[in-house]
Amino acid sequence: MPSTIIFIVGPTAIGKTALAVKLAKKVNGEIISCDSMQVYKGMKILSQAPGLAEKRSARHHLVGSLDPEKEYNVADFRKKATKIIEAIIRRKKIPIVAGGSGLYVKGLVDGLFPSPKADLKFRKSMETIALKAGSGKLHEKLRKLDPESARLIHPNDRRRIVRALEIYNATGRTMTELKSQTRGLRDSYDIKIYGLIKPREEIYASINSRVEKMFKLGLVREVRSLKRVRLSRTAKEVLGYKEIAGYINGDYDLDTASVILKRRTRRFAKRQLSWFRGDRRIEWIDLGKTSTLAAVRKIAREVK
RNA sequence: GCCGAGAUAGCUCAGUGGUAGAGCGCUGCCCUGAAAAGGCAGGCGUGGCAAGUUCGAUUCUUGCUCUCGGCA
Numbered sequence A: 001m002p003s004t005i006i007f008i009v010g011p012t013a014i015g016k017t018a019l020a021v022k023l024a025k026k027v028n029g030e031i032i033s034c035d036s037m038q039v040y041k042g043m044k045i046l047s048q049a050p051g052l053a054e055k056r057s058a059r060h061h062l063v064g065s066l067d068p069e070k071e072y073n074v075a076d077f078r079k080k081a082t083k084i085i086e087a088i089i090r091r092k093k094i095p096i097v098a099g100g101s102g103l104y105v106k107g108l109v110d111g112l113f114p115s116p117k118a119d120l121k122f123r124k125s126m127e128t129i130a131l132k133a134g135s136g137k138l139h140e141k142l143r144k145l146d147p148e149s150a151r152l153i154h155p156n157d158r159r160r161i162v163r164a165l166e167i168y169n170a171t172g173r174t175m176t177e178l179k180s181q182t183r184g185l186r187d188s189y190d191i192k193i194y195g196l197i198k199p200r201e202e203i204y205a206s207i208n209s210r211v212e213k214m215f216k217l218g219l220v221r222e223v224r225s226l227k228r229v230r231l232s233r234t235a236k237e238v239l240g241y242k243e244i245a246g247y248i249n250g251d252y253d254l255d256t257a258s259v260i261l262k263r264r265t266r267r268f269a270k271r272q273l274s275w276f277r278g279d280r281r282i283e284w285i286d287l288g289k290t291s292t293l294a295a296v297r298k299i300a301r302e303v304k
Numbered sequence B: 001g002c003c004g005a006g007a008u009a010g011c012u013c014a015g016u017g018g019u020a021g022a023g024c025g026c027u028g029c030c031c032u033g034a035a036a037a038g039g040c041a042g043g044c045g046u047g048g049c050a051a052g053u054u055c056g057a058u059u060c061u062u063g064c065u066c067u068c069g070g071c072a
Helices: A016-027 A052-057 A074-090 A102-109 A120-133 A135-145 A147-152 A158-171 A175-179 A200-217 A219-227 A241-248 A254-277 A292-303
Strands: A004-009 A029-033 A094-098 A190-197 A282-286
Touching (some): A004 A016, A004 A102, A004 A292, A016 A052, A016 A094, A029 A074, A074 A102, A120 A158, A135 A147, A147 A175, A190 A292, A200 A219, A200 A254
Parallel strands (some): A004 A094, A190 A282
16 A cells, blocks of 8 residues: 555645644644745744644654755655655654645655756856847757757746757757656555635735735745845745835835735746646635635544 | 816726727636746726717817816
8 A cells, every 4th residue: 555645735825834734743744845945944933834832742854944045846746755754654653745836746755857957147147149040049949959849838937948959958858758758656655635715805814915925924034134135036936025025125115015015926826826727636625615624634534 | 266277998097070098907728847927818887967069079168067277
């Protein structure tokens, strides 16, 4: 019998952490944060990382452990999470992967094909070409090397075009060739994915009040202290950093910063919903109809 | 009170005598080393209200209402 791994996914501000903590207590589990920002140190408020109380009630992994000057990406997450999951299973506990980074969930469950790490120099040189000749030029280049990938990537999607070229540049093989070599957790574990959902208006209301709360907790102070650090390319992308930095730099007032941050967070939630919605493996739990506690009981029953 | 400007998409605004567009927002989708990122698609809206001119008015004329600016 393969071991079970539980995934808790869903949009931001829906209560994944709260549910995961209760579930961990109930089934004797440990939580792995599947989140591109909660890993970082010094971004507690920005990343909505689990607090002290939550960390005391259940063991958390990949939360507040990485230096914000360091980069982080799906591959890093996958490598670390896989090791942690194996260790948890050895301890005879249940791994609970909780988070909203859709790509990270996919990378872990379905795997990533073997591909080289980011080559920033190469990217820069491609960007220069795109700047001069347009990204259509790069797309054309890709079409000659890897027509299948070119077909899947839109001519305006420069990042993906560059990545596909980068892979070929580093390995001499096309993305299409490499894709066939993908292996993930689903090949050796029993994967259960639960998706948390609520009516859209409720999600948006939670986002708005959460942002208000972030300000009260000292969001501006946190961004000020992060501005003193050389944030990595990836850490800089946390929602709220640029928005608050704009206020600190005097580009607009605090009210505007709040409006922008709420809007960008709503858009983020929307993209998360769109990402998860299509995955047939997800069992949806409507927190508008079911209480967190009832949901925990239901999941506990199903994984026993 | 007088003078001027304006009233068009949720917001900011273009434009036209043959019933309308842009940016942002919003909605949907895509997603493999930046993913809290990036990309794609979607616009019937009592054209402030009423009347007049006209084959036809959102566009011209008049009145009214409201908003903004200036002068008192």
